[in-house]
Amino acid sequence: MPLLFPKRTKYRKQHRGRMKGRATRGHEVAFGDFGIQALSPAWITSEQIEAVRTALARATHRGKVWVRIFPDKPYTKKAAESRMGKGKGNVEDWVAVVKPGRIMFEFAGVSEDEAKEIHRRVAGKLPIPTQLRARFQLGGER
Amino acid sequence: MLVKAMRRPLNVNPNALRRQGQVPAVLYGAHVEPVHVTISEKDLLNLFDHVTRSTMVEVQVDRGEVYRVFVKEIQVDPITERFLHLDLYVPEPGRSLVMQVPVKLTGTPRGLKDGGVLEHVHAYIPVEAPPEKIPPFVAIDMSNLGVGDSILVKDLAWEEGVRPLLPPDNVVATVLAPRAVVAAPEAAPAEAAPTPPEGGEPAA
Numbered sequence: 001m002p003l004l005f006p007k008r009t010k011y012r013k014q015h016r017g018r019m020k021g022r023a024t025r026g027h028e029v030a031f032g033d034f035g036i037q038a039l040s041p042a043w044i045t046s047e048q049i050e051a052v053r054t055a056l057a058r059a060t061h062r063g064k065v066w067v068r069i070f071p072d073k074p075y076t077k078k079a080a081e082s083r084m085g086k087g088k089g090n091v092e093d094w095v096a097v098v099k100p101g102r103i104m105f106e107f108a109g110v111s112e113d114e115a116k117e118i119h120r121r122v123a124g125k126l127p128i129p130t131q132l133r134a135r136f137q138l139g140g141e142r
Numbered sequence: 143m144l145v146k147a148m149r150r151p152l153n154v155n156p157n158a159l160r161r162q163g164q165v166p167a168v169l170y171g172a173h174v175e176p177v178h179v180t181i182s183e184k185d186l187l188n189l190f191d192h193v194t195r196s197t198m199v200e201v202q203v204d205r206g207e208v209y210r211v212f213v214k215e216i217q218v219d220p221i222t223e224r225f226l227h228l229d230l231y232v233p234e235p236g237r238s239l240v241m242q243v244p245v246k247l248t249g250t251p252r253g254l255k256d257g258g259v260l261e262h263v264h265a266y267i268p269v270e271a272p273p274e275k276i277p278p279f280v281a282i283d284m285s286n287l288g289v290g291d292s293i294l295v296k297d298l299a300w301e302e303g304v305r306p307l308l309p310p311d312n313v314v315a316t317v318l319a320p321r322a323v324v325a326a327p328e329a330a331p332a333e334a335a336p337t338p339p340e341g342g343e344p345a346a
Contacts, residue, residue: 027220039221063259101220109259136218139191140278141244 004046004071005094013076013088023102029135031066032106034115042128043095044104046071051125056107059118063109069096103133144200144208145189147179156227165225169201169209171232179203186225190216195266196243197278201230212241212273233273240307241276242266245314249285253317258289264314267295271304282315292316 019041029035036052049067056065071094078089098104104126110118112134119132147167150159156166164180179201193199193213201209215229233239244266251260267280282293296310 023220037221131221133223136216136223137244138194138213140194140197141246 002046002071002094003050005074006070006072009072009074012074013091014073016075017073017097019097019099021099023099026068026103027101029103029106029133031068032064032108033135034108034110034112034119035068035103035106035133035135036119036122036126037131037133038098038102038104038126039100039129039131041097041099042126043073043075044069044071044098044126044128046094048126049096049104052105052122055122055125056105056118059114059121060107060110063107066106067104068106069098069102069104071096073097098128104130143189143193143197144202145181145185146205147181147201147203149204150178150180152178160224160226165228167228167230169203169211169230169232171234172237173234174209174232177203177209181228183225186228194244194278196241196276198273198276199230210273212276235274236272238270238272239276240268240270243269243277244279246279246281247284247315248281249283251284251287251291251317253287253289253291256289257320258317259320260284260315261318262315264295264308264312267298267314268307269300269304270307271301275301275303277301277304284315284317287315287317289317289319 023038027037049069049071053065053067073095074091075093075095076089077092078084105122107115107118115132115134119130123130150166159166159180163183165183165186167179167181168176169179170176181201189199195213198210198212201211203209209230209232211230211232213228214231217226217228218224219226245262245264247260247262251258254260269276280298282298284293287293292313293315294310295306295308295312295314298306298314300306
């Protein structure tokens with residue numbers, strides 16, 4: 001049973017689709033002080049999201065964590081040793097479609113050095129290269 | 143702060159300008175004709191190290207006319223963080239406008255030593271004022287804040303003619319109590335009272 005998935009959907013199964021181009025939305029750190037940004041396209045599963053969320057919550061101690069992606073795409077898989085045909089397989093898991101530039105997670109309440117260490121820890125739980133982004137601020141605002 | 147800009151013809155590919163270290167920008171306002179310019183990326187980096195979004199910046203176009211502008215929008219490449227384009231707004235003198243003024247917190251709150259967590263609720267405060275009166279930032283001294291203390295919008299000092307657009311009771315910054323408070327272990331009771339049996343009074 002996946003950890004995160006929509007309450008109800010209009011259709012049970014979806015086409016796979018393509019992940020061309022860059023993220024045109026959700027590419028700025030909007031809530032926290034730091035964000036974890038995707039550098040390549042990927043399907044991020046609900047388990048991966050939950051693993052990162054847990055790691056961030058532990059690492060930031062008393063800080064805040066925001067999850068900015070949600071797995072709203074079902075993917076299917078045919079049962080093992082089954083012959084081809086006979087329709088599309090069963091829904092196996094739910095994924096979030098992520099394009100390069102997307103800020104997937106944000107957190108606050110830690111210093112820059114701590115944020116770098118947190119990113120290093122969390123990056124291993126994701127299937128794609130990521131980078132740490134700080135909130136965009138002009139010099140006079142810091 | 144003064145920045146030099148050059149007019150740019152609109153038939154030049156903006157990406158070609160970016161490759162040469164120039165950032166395309168546009169100057170516009172209610173009372174001026176739009177001017178399409180380019181600004182050196184080096185100059186911009188130097189400028190943005192010192193200003194805020196509500197700082198009035200002087201832009202000299204083609205070593206001639208000087209415009210007093212606010213940086214209205216900064217388009218940044220999401221991955222490389224290089225500047226793509228700037229919107230420079232030329233305000234009409236004397237006509238009030240709404241601007242987001244950044245809040246700068248100074249000093250370490252007293253409450254942090256007691257385990258509190260600093261929460262900066264409003265990083266920007268929208269204000270309405272004539273352009274010449276808009277402050278570059280609002281500085282708040284946090285050193286006297288204990289756990290549970292807050293700074294509200296009405297606690298901030300504003301110059302005459304500057305009107306904050308947030309409700310006066312809105313919290314700008316606060317020191318929150320830590321989420322889990324561990325109770326100090328009590329001394330072992332010498333004569334502990336017998337605990338009543340669970341399940342209420344015995345039936346008669």
